[in-house]
Amino acid sequence: MSEASGDRTLLRCEGLVVGYRGQGILPPVSVEVRRGSFLTVVGRNGSGKSTLFKTLLGLLPPVSGRVSRPPGLRVAYIPQTSGIDPMLPVHARELVQWGRVRGWSFLAPFASRADRQARDAALAKAEAEHLAHLPYRELSEGQRQRVLLARVLAADADLVLLDEPTAAMDAVAERYTLEQLGRLARERGMGVVVVSHELTIPAQLSDSVLFLDREGGEVVVGGSREVFTHPAFRRRYGDVVSLPG
């Protein structure tokens, strides 16, 4: 893992307003992601989660405010398992290998020995060695998630951004994935940002939760208990989350 920053902050949003064509859709967001921490972004459909996520990924410019990351930070992204085209005949090993491609490193036409070793180690760590030579499209949801997890490990990322990682998963695969990410965040000092519809597991794993409500014009950030008991959250979700004791 690279030491990209002297302090432990990996991602900082300061008065960040997100939206399209100069029009903000949410109040300003100020939040930090530090090493070893797990932030879940929640909200109902149309709440602005995707817009915020695209801004964090650098796909959309902020309307105002700023997103800052320490220079040289290694960022990785896990798409939805369904985000990889089912027509694509990519095998798990190749997909994990992509985790090692960064910046202009593709100018070296072949993966280095170190890259191949990192790929194999990542597959082993994610318990996905046996999937290496299988087409990604033929894997189950749980197996796909292991492979995508292996890609994050191969990337040796400081910060991981996940888009609805549990959207197409059964409960077991969902729990496995989020628990693994929580463990990685703690063990490797990795920052994790998850955008999720799902509330129960993030409530148990997250260090902080960011609740977005475009319709109500509300942004709430804090610990899971603080957010899930906030009146703005209750207005949208009612009493649907069982908080850990």
Add this chain to the structure above:
Amino acid sequence: MSPEITAPTWALFVEGWPIFRDPLLCALIAGSVLGFLSVYVVLKRMVFVSAAVTQASALGVALTFLAQILLDTHLEPVLGAAILSLVVTVLLMVDPGRLRLTRESVLGFAYAVAGGAAVLVGSRISQEAHDIQSILFGTAVMVHPMDLWLLGIVGGLTFVLQLWWFRGLTFAAFDPVGAHVQGLPTRVLDGVLLVSIGLMVGVSAHALGALPVFAFSTLPAVGALLLNLPLPWTFAVATIGGAVAGVGGYLMAFFREDSVGGSQTVLAGALVAVALMVRLLLHLVRGRSA
């Protein structure tokens, strides 16, 4: 006494090699490089890029002839084809999402406008209309030396760049968000891919005709994808399939005394049928051994 008509033989082919060499080389270069690129064309759902760029290529040729008549210039038609192909390719690189349009809309626009303009310009240069027709329907029996040179240079550079940047190009093409987040220059890579496809289609269409070029830039990937191989092997098989369709189609046309473009297209289609049979066979064998 009527002259004796002999059936084509290998001996005749060898005897006529100086005549056949250039079109065969063109077929080999266009077939293999377009075969390679066809994997991107099919997987990125850009099949009609080929059609739109071909129309632009025809317009480029028509404009070159018009310039020759009106301005007394001596531009090679293949250069006009390459320039217009490049212009349409650059147009396709603009993100249509900003205008709330899909890429298909832009493709349809480029195809229709380029095709319509080619017809209008063509009507003013009726004595050259045959050349434009040959681009649209393919008469690759003979090629001009300029076509071969240009195809050799564009094809060679494209192939080298595609192999050299393969890791970046595939990552950016098939997981653009992941590639962007990991700092890859996705716009540059996307541009390189589109320019590769646009230039190759434009230059090949002038040399071989639209029909076989459309076939080379789609069917080899369809066949390779049916075999369910890893991604690098899919590219390799598509490249070989394109080369076989190009060269084999030319030979087929020679021996059957048939249309070259038609033969190359039919052979490319036949290779897809072979791939389908191989897939079914493998499925049966695996089913029995399971």
